[in-house]
Amino acid sequence: MAKIYSKKSLVTKKMKPEKEIVSFLLNYSKALSIIKIEDKNFEIIAN
Template sequence: MANLYISESSKQKQLKPRKETIRFLLDYSKALSVTKYKEMTFETISN
């Protein structure tokens, strides 16, 4: 029986962003509010 010479490490690792990055983006989205006044747009980041 022929051996399969494929090790676990040779498998391509999935490319995914870090959890922290996703968390940051979600927090940023929650914190960001955009206010429009006439022709102007204001961005506010609330902590």
């Protein structure tokens, strides 16, 4: 069982996001603004 944990896993390579995806998510989060009026939330994208 110790051998299983000592091997390098292939999952970590597949889990790395591409630079384009990270850039897209960061730009999206910068453009998103949420306005709360009483009990309602309004999401506005500035692009």
